[in-house]
Amino acid sequence: MSAPFAAAHFILYVRDQRASADFYAHALGIAPRLDVPGMTEFALSDTAVLGLMPEAGIRRLLGDAIADPASAHGAPRAELYVLVADVAAAHARAIAAGATELSPPAPRDWGHEASYLRDPDGHVLAFARAMG
16 A cells, blocks of 8 residues: 655744754755745655744744744754664764754664754754664
8 A cells, every 4th residue: 555645744833944944954964955935945855854934934824823833932842753874973963053962872662773852943853763
């Protein structure tokens, strides 16, 4: 059976699009595929995209239909879990880009080596690889 979706875009609402785009370019080690006012996109694979949208942009789009994303700063609002070949290298690259370490690379009971960090907007960024 084939997957029911052609692709997935994961959009994080960010305080400062430029600062967040710079952070993810360094932390992921890739350049954005799209970088225009209101949206920055990174191709994570052929079918997965990370998008960065300014908080003000989603407020303009949806108005009072959602709570103001700016009201929850400091509390994790999303996790981006990325499978990579070298967890330690990706973890170090993210710290060098300005991430805060939450948990260093370690074996996890679900069969992955994973590390956890916080990006400048408070989102959790995890790098992982399957063990064995």
